[in-house]
Amino acid sequence: MSTVTSDTENARAAVVVVDYGLGNLRSVTRGLERAGADVEITADPDAFAAADGVVLPGVGAFREGVENADPIRDELLAVTETDTPLFGICLGMQMLLTTSEEGETDGESAVQGLGLVPGTNVRFAEGQKVPHMGWNELTVEREHPLVDGVDGKYAYFVHSYYAVPDEDGATVATTDYEREFPSIVANDDGTVFGTQFHPEKSGETGLRILQNFVDMCADA
Amino acid sequence: MVLTKRIIPCIDVDLDEDGNPAVYTGVHFEDLEYTGDPVEMAKAYNESGADEFVFLDITASAEGRETMLDVVERVADEVFIPLTVGGGIRTTDDIKETLRAGADKVSITTGAIERPQLITEGARAFGSQCIVISVDARRRFDEEGEHYVDIDGESCWFECTKKGGREGTGIDVLEWASEAEARGAGELFVNSIDKDGTKDGYDLPLTSAVCDAVETPVIASSGCGSPEDMYDVFTEADADAGLAASIFHFDEYSIEETKTYLDEHDVPVRL
Numbered sequence: 001m002s003t004v005t006s007d008t009e010n011a012r013a014a015v016v017v018v019d020y021g022l023g024n025l026r027s028v029t030r031g032l033e034r035a036g037a038d039v040e041i042t043a044d045p046d047a048f049a050a051a052d053g054v055v056l057p058g059v060g061a062f063r064e065g066v067e068n069a070d071p072i073r074d075e076l077l078a079v080t081e082t083d084t085p086l087f088g089i090c091l092g093m094q095m096l097l098t099t100s101e102e103g104e105t106d107g108e109s110a111v112q113g114l115g116l117v118p119g120t121n122v123r124f125a126e127g128q129k130v131p132h133m134g135w136n137e138l139t140v141e142r143e144h145p146l147v148d149g150v151d152g153k154y155a156y157f158v159h160s161y162y163a164v165p166d167e168d169g170a171t172v173a174t175t176d177y178e179r180e181f182p183s184i185v186a187n188d189d190g191t192v193f194g195t196q197f198h199p200e201k202s203g204e205t206g207l208r209i210l211q212n213f214v215d216m217c218a219d220a
Numbered sequence: 221m222v223l224t225k226r227i228i229p230c231i232d233v234d235l236d237e238d239g240n241p242a243v244y245t246g247v248h249f250e251d252l253e254y255t256g257d258p259v260e261m262a263k264a265y266n267e268s269g270a271d272e273f274v275f276l277d278i279t280a281s282a283e284g285r286e287t288m289l290d291v292v293e294r295v296a297d298e299v300f301i302p303l304t305v306g307g308g309i310r311t312t313d314d315i316k317e318t319l320r321a322g323a324d325k326v327s328i329t330t331g332a333i334e335r336p337q338l339i340t341e342g343a344r345a346f347g348s349q350c351i352v353i354s355v356d357a358r359r360r361f362d363e364e365g366e367h368y369v370d371i372d373g374e375s376c377w378f379e380c381t382k383k384g385g386r387e388g389t390g391i392d393v394l395e396w397a398s399e400a401e402a403r404g405a406g407e408l409f410v411n412s413i414d415k416d417g418t419k420d421g422y423d424l425p426l427t428s429a430v431c432d433a434v435e436t437p438v439i440a441s442s443g444c445g446s447p448e449d450m451y452d453v454f455t456e457a458d459a460d461a462g463l464a465a466s467i468f469h470f471d472e473y474s475i476e477e478t479k480t481y482l483d484e485h486d487v488p489v490r491l
Contacts, residue, residue, distance in 0.1 A: 026293070026296050026297070026320075026321075026322040027296055027300070027303075027322060027324070030296070030297050030300075031300060034300075059324075059346070059347050059349060059350065060346060060347040061344075061347060091347075127435070128435070129435050129436070129437055129460070130435060130436075131348065131349050131406055131437070132223065133349065133406070133407060133437050133460070134223050134224060134225075134226050134271070134437070134460065134461070135223070135224045135226065135271055135490040136222075136223050136224065154224065154490045156271075156301070156302060158302075158324075158349040158406075159349070160348070160349075176222065177222075177223055198302075198324075200300065201300065201301055201302045201324065202300070202301075203266075203300055203301055206300060207300060
């Protein structure tokens with residue numbers, strides 16, 4: 001797999017964007033660079049360990065995402081044993097949870113997510129327009145460095161499933177789409193977190209979130 | 221708060237005489253007029269509050285396609301809002317290349333009509349969220365359709381056309397919209413050959429009928445001449461997004477003005 005390194009000078013933090021073969025990595029890379037990161041797009045686990053922060057991006061289906069990421073599963077889990085922030089975006093966030101209705105064929109073969117934020121991803125109700133696609137509002141529910149300055153702002157969503165963490169405390173922000181759902185989640189110590197929306201597609205608000213993330217990486 | 225209605229500027233990009241990419245705007249899919257540089261235009265829209273950006277490659281040649289992927293890359297580097305790219309997409313490899321260049325979604329018209337399986341394959345490989353099926357509809361007042369609506373007392377059906385409206389297909393738009401949705405399309409672009417470039421409003425009967433037929437988000441296109449036209453398509457036809465080209469390109473209305481008008485008339489928008 002090819003490795004791409006950006007040439008940002010005076011970067012505040014070195015961030016790895018995990019390339020597990022899904023989706024458009026260009027926008028998230030440019031967004032992180034604009035936020036002050038030096039970005040490496042790679043699937044090389046050695047790079048995860050050396051980075052100040054790791055981004056798990058992703059668009060597409062849960063099963064495919066989890067299967068594609070399977071060869072680097074242990075290395076991703078190892079990142080979370082240090083203070084290095086792990087940031088899942090969209091499908092990458094859903095993969096932080098334990099399971100998804102999307103991956104299920106039956107109980108036996110349910111696809112296992114990373115299980116870093118215990119919970120499951122469920123589909124929006126019948127009769128709702130799916131995917132939930134477009135700009136919707138963030139309501140911050142609790143403190144977390146990622147959400148500094150974004151309460152009440154709009155972010156860009158595209159998804160048909162949403163995260164339901166087992167613990168209410170894992171919900172950092174919510175959004176209303178005919179029902180309130182968690183749009184940002186985090187683990188107990190706050191170093192593993194994810195956004196259901198795409199910060200790299202959410203204009204100024206998204207760039208603010210990416211800056212907050214880079215700040216966390218620089219401090220870690 | 222609820223999901224906001226999206227305002228989406230669209231540019232048609234062709235090669236100019238020197239083989240450089242340029243933005244053109246037309247009437248009834250013809251009579252194209254040069255209106256600017258695509259990358260500069262995309263940057264300006266990104267800063268002006270556009271909710272998304274649509275980029276249609278109308279070159280329809282292999283040479284044009286290479287140039288366009290380069291432009292898509294340059295646009296994607298400047299634009300931090302969703303980017304949809306359409307034009308000439310016929311295979312899953314085309315979809316992959318376009319997404320790799322930095323598009324978030326691809327818009328497919330003729331390629332999907334000629335081989336509907338492309339929708340299924342694309343949705344399976346890349347996710348429904350990036351498969352936009354674009355319909356170029358035209359009104360027909362004969363007996364050959366399947367679903368009829370009343371337009372000014374006349375019974376009308378909508379036919380899917382291909383090749384930019386130059387060829388009919390005999391396929392009823394509402395049948396096709398349902399099939400596209402069932403195959404995994406994540407969004408539908410609804411263009412109207414009858415309204416394209418006229419600036420006398422979207423095709424409301426068409427947009428309404430498609431919105432009623434599917435649950436997938438619907439983007440109304442063709443015919444927008446003013447913020448009032450946007451208001452009508454959101455309130456009378458329940459479209460999820462309104463696409464416009466010339467009113468923004470020629471600075472007749474800004475995106476901000478359009479959104480302010482909608483906000484004052486209780487249509488939810490991102491301000």
